[in-house]
Amino acid sequence: MINRKLKTCVTLGSCCLLGAFNHAHADDAVIELGGYVKLDALLSNYADGDPGAGTIGRDFYIPGTVPVGGESESARTDFHMKETRLFIKGSRDIDGGDTITSYVEFDLLTGSDGDERISNSYKPRVRHAFVKYNNWLAGQTWTTFQNVSALAENLDFVGPAEGTVFGRQAMVRYTSGNWQFAAENPETTVTTAGGRVATDDGVMPDLVARYNFSTGRADLVVAAIARQLRYEDTAANIDSNETSVGISFSGKVGVGDANDIRFMLTSGTGLGRYLGLNTANGAYLNGDNELEAIDSTAGFVSYRHFWNEKWRSNITLSGFSADQPVGYAGTETSQSFHLNLLYSPVAPITTGVEFMTATREVNSGAEGTLNRLQFSAKYAF
Template sequence: MKNSIFSGRLSLVGTAVVVALSAPCSTAQAGDTEFKFGGYVKTDVMFSDYSNGAPGSGAISRQFYVPGAIYGAEGNGEQVVDFQARESRFNFKTSTNLDGHKLSGFIELDFMTHADGNERVSNSYSPRIRHAIVSFDNWTIGQTWSTFQNPGALPENLDFVGAAEGTPFVRQSMVRYTNGGFQFAVENPETTVTPNGGGARITSGSGMVPDFVARYNFKTEGGAKFTVAGLARQLNIEQGDLDTQEMGYGVSLTGVIPVGSDDIKLSATVGEGMGRYMALNYANAGVLNSDGDIETISSYGGFASYRHWWNDKLRSSFTVSGFKADNDVALTGGAVNEESYSGYVNLLYSPVKPLTVGVEYMYAENTKQNGDSGELNRVIFSVKYVL
């Protein structure tokens, strides 16, 4: 009898999943559990001009703009074109009501950043986990956006990140508690520092202290949405003869401000030892001094984006973004990243709600502490269909 009941429930769940994957609404219900399937298909065609020569075809900056990664290989041509559908993604979510408690699970995958495929024959790339979380009432456990980041304030750009140097951008595992507008989280720690005198980045996952984030979300009477977040973290390296710790911190303010049918999105972040939390780890969190101790690197960045709706189907975003690290050259040497800036303008058209076609121009300039610099000009054409 028990096996019969179990088989019946399993069949019901299986049927619900099949319906969720095939129904136009991408939603199904089985008892107290709702199933949703989502994602989108996106194809990009990118024409890029690298001032220092293009990186190889498998380089990450050929997939999207990564500050610090636009310096090409000597002898390579400067102008390249890339076709890709790697940003396409799919996700699956369940939500269950259990005697007044809400239990949900969410997993999402895409195909970015991997170098395990090539463009010679099949363009086959492995899926990667973006999000994998379980939520129970006010608790969230798993991998998702860092609590220090507000993805809702990111500009509507065709580039994969958009305003990459001006925003906190981290996905990682965590335990988060939410109460109204307040959020408190302990998140996965990871330390990146520059060796004394410069050289290859030292990455360390040692130490027992997680990163701590506190955040407050609030709205104004005019409909503007703001987020204030604070980060506290211990930088820790225990490798070979190195055994050193130092504290780092950061503060970030983001906002979405309606202007009639348009909106302004903005972000401003400053701190000591933020490192990987800002600008896709354009600068490290600290540098080792002559005694082998960590000295934090201060940095700040931000962006502003104005989105204008020309009509109910046509819109444009105008975005500027920047980041700066205050390196102690006596410790870091001159070959470390110092400043990064980028600008974007696009035109997006949605003839029907699930479909968007668009074109975007972006310009980026990266400068090292010794004055070496690189520029990237890129035009992106995209087609996106939301499942």
């Protein structure tokens, strides 16, 4: 038997946001279709250089893309729908009362395909693709080292990007009560004299242990990671390994009737791509062709306040610091401040405006500043 809900059309200004939510039942299987449509309009001013046309940092905030040491440029305006996403979820009850769940999700961000000249056509990219059975998960989803529920509510895709653990990748994860243990895909990013190298030389998977717990009105997470950083290039006489370890503490704490505080603090050696959207690399290659891990610490705090049932605001502070090697290019510090006002006339629709200012300093002493005003309209279906 197949049940379908009627298609709905919501008009925001001159935009018609069209969605359909379908449930298909085949014996004991259920398929769900959902996602959201989102329009983003960004007015960005770069005080210290030109990011260049098509730079991914013009679609959402990426700390490492903020230009430094250049001349002030005039503002840039960008409209896009790339954060729009679609998911397909399937579940099936099997003998013994167990359930198998699958989940696949796509959006249009980060791809180099498409342009703004005529059709603005962009290829979908896979965000999630996994299967869950009892306590096991296999496939690609959020890294176990990240606490998604602690993320700030920002119009920007990530928000306080330099202050958060953020990543999706293939893994095998086991959950037992409050504990989670995972073996995840390894990848090492290395700073060399010629720039960043993604080595793809890992042998050992990245290992994560996580404990989720609640106390009072607080939902908290402690996560630890251990990984092998590896770079092998026989032609360049490079064959080196380094150890990486890190810990993250994060959570969401209720305040008053509906408000909350969200936070994350992460520190470690060789965290690299796990922290701040790879603001710093995991290690650098020294003069003896050996890897040395880069220490980094980052965090954010965000307060969400409901003015009434339809209006709310979020204020967020975020920061990042890395102990970059002398003589190599790299970001040493990054900070950002975010303030927004959001309006939901009905539950599926969110519109709003957000102001962000961010600064970045590299180890040469050069600095850069980004100021951005963002308007968004989202319809979840």
